[in-house]
Amino acid sequence: MSELDLILFGPPGAGKGTQADRLRGDFQLPFISTGDMLRTNVKEGTDLGRKAQEYMDAGELVPDDVIVAMVADRLQQGDAQDGFILDGFPRTIEQAEALEKQLSELGRRVTAALLIDVPDEEVIRRLAGRRVCVKSGHNYHVEFDPPKHEGVCDQDGSRLIQRDDDQPEVIRNRLRVYHEKTAPLIEHYDEQGLMRRIDGTRPPAEVHDHIRAVIATMRLEENV
Numbered sequence: 001m002s003e004l005d006l007i008l009f010g011p012p013g014a015g016k017g018t019q020a021d022r023l024r025g026d027f028q029l030p031f032i033s034t035g036d037m038l039r040t041n042v043k044e045g046t047d048l049g050r051k052a053q054e055y056m057d058a059g060e061l062v063p064d065d066v067i068v069a070m071v072a073d074r075l076q077q078g079d080a081q082d083g084f085i086l087d088g089f090p091r092t093i094e095q096a097e098a099l100e101k102q103l104s105e106l107g108r109r110v111t112a113a114l115l116i117d118v119p120d121e122e123v124i125r126r127l128a129g130r131r132v133c134v135k136s137g138h139n140y141h142v143e144f145d146p147p148k149h150e151g152v153c154d155q156d157g158s159r160l161i162q163r164d165d166d167q168p169e170v171i172r173n174r175l176r177v178y179h180e181k182t183a184p185l186i187e188h189y190d191e192q193g194l195m196r197r198i199d200g201t202r203p204p205a206e207v208h209d210h211i212r213a214v215i216a217t218m219r220l221e222e223n224v
Helices: 014-028 034-044 047-057 066-077 094-106 120-128 168-182 184-189 204-223
Strands: 004-009 031-033 085-086 112-117 131-133 140-142 195-200
Touching: 004 014, 004 184, 014 031, 014 085, 014 112, 014 204, 031 034, 031 066, 034 047, 034 066, 047 066, 066 094, 094 184, 112 184, 112 204, 120 131, 120 168, 168 184, 184 195, 195 204
Parallel strands: 004 085, 004 112, 031 085, 112 195
Antiparallel strands: 131 140
16 A cells, blocks of 8 residues: 555544544644634635635535645645545545546545544534633533533633534534535445445544554555
């Protein structure tokens, strides 16, 4: 297996970022999150950030041309030559085809699409309960990791807020968009024999172990 080009796939709140961080340490690959790249642009007030903000606030997908150009440039950087862990892209069949074209031009292909599957109600439970420190961005959850004092950050005493995109109505809209636009990718990658399903309701350590086992199996199959 010359490169390990992985896509982490699943609904918002599935734990893709958590698993990508663990896999990055396992395989020394860059974690490429389009969500992080977009949020950086929004924070810095770039043209891309302003354009993306209206879509992100409404839980809609950012237009393909913006995302495709961003990802294509990132995959050609030096740290991605041996592989990557891609989170947040592709989200549509059109984006998947654009990614495949970009990789083909580099003499590469997607190794596997890892679907971390979580039911809608669990997604809402996870995301609607998140609270963020207004000063330093420390994260809490009202159920799983509550602060010592409600609405107050344990570390610096700042106010905790619920982000706009963590409001239940926005989450439901994001899930609607996911099912309508992104879920067809399951069939797309199934047809290519690249889809691997992971139960995202299990504890994070078990999800991580399952993903590592899937990758080990793929490597064994390649050497048979």
